[in-house]
Amino acid sequence: MLADKFSPGPLTFVLPKKKIVPDIVTAGLESVAIRLPAHKKFRKVLKETGVPIAAPSANMFGKISPTTAKDVYKELSGKINYVLDGGKCKIGLESTVLSFVGNKINILRPGYITKKDIEKVIGNKFSDKSRNKNEKILSPGMLKSHYAPSTPLYIIEDIALANNLKNKFGVVDLLKYKNLRTVAYNLFEEFRKIDNPKYEFALIQKVEESGLGIAINDRIEKASIGNIIFVSGNLKFRKK
Numbered sequence: 337m338l339a340d341k342f343s344p345g346p347l348t349f350v351l352p353k354k355k356i357v358p359d360i361v362t363a364g365l366e367s368v369a370i371r372l373p374a375h376k377k378f379r380k381v382l383k384e385t386g387v388p389i390a391a392p393s394a395n396m397f398g399k400i401s402p403t404t405a406k407d408v409y410k411e412l413s414g415k416i417n418y419v420l421d422g423g424k425c426k427i428g429l430e431s432t433v434l435s436f437v438g439n440k441i442n443i444l445r446p447g448y449i450t451k452k453d454i455e456k457v458i459g460n461k462f463s464d465k466s467r468n469k470n471e472k473i474l475s476p477g478m479l480k481s482h483y484a485p486s487t488p489l490y491i492i493e494d495i496a497l498a499n500n501l502k503n504k505f506g507v508v509d510l511l512k513y514k515n516l517r518t519v520a521y522n523l524f525e526e527f528r529k530i531d532n533p534k535y536e537f538a539l540i541q542k543v544e545e546s547g548l549g550i551a552i553n554d555r556i557e558k559a560s561i562g563n564i565i566f567v568s569g570n571l572k573f574r575k576k
Contacts, residue, residue: 338434341457344372344379346427346448350435361390367437377422393430398482400527400559403428407528428521429551446551448520482558485527488537490564490573491556495541506530506538516548523555539564 338347353368362368370388373379382389394408395401402408405421432447434454441462443451455461487506492498498507508526513519530538542556543549562575 337457338454339372342449342453344374346374346429346431347371348431348433348445350433350437350444352437367435369433371431375422377420381420398484400483400485401430401524403524407524426521428523428525429555432551446554448548448551450547450550452547483524483527483555484559484561485531485538487530487532487535489527489530489560490537490539490562491560492539492541492564495539498539503536504534506532506535508538508540510541510543510552516543516552519543519552520548523552527559 339349348369348371350367350369353362353366357368373382393401395411399411400407402411403425404423405419408416409419427448429447430445432443432449432454433445434449435442435444441454441458441464443454443464451462451464489508495507495509495511498505506529508530510519510523510526513522540556540560542553545553560576562573565572565574
């Protein structure tokens, strides 16, 4: 039902794997992640290849996800032989990763397809529980630190409070965008803008924690190294 509604598109399904799937594809896990991409150019690649393609993301481990071919080339130049330029990503955020392992539905990574979108299709609500520290990582984006710029990024409750700071810092201003879709579309580009050596650190304010905002805040939380708070008028940096 979910595949009929959202695929091809930004929804990844984590399912128990069959023996036909090599262990090297799943890092030895007994599950496999499957997604049908919507981009016409890459769908043509899949058709020409004639077999499923197993591939990592086009960025170095833990770093900012690329949204343009230029981003990919800048980070992976000398490590790859070819870049297929299909234009800027239409959504910006990575796919929602949905697990069916253990006969339970669980969102491993929030994305453009929200929990509410999924519940509308399946006709009932489900309890989405976060991974505990003893469970295996079944999906990219489940680590505490990910999507991180080189410049230390701190979350601040109210970006207006930044006026009280005298440090050389950058600001990721998400308030300038008209809605959460445009925030998602531009988020990683904003992360890249603050990767400037002249900044001691950068600040960002979270968006509303609902709908697509859950996925956006997830990326912000994982990209940040801590919070900035004001206590009795004094600035406090709190690292994770």
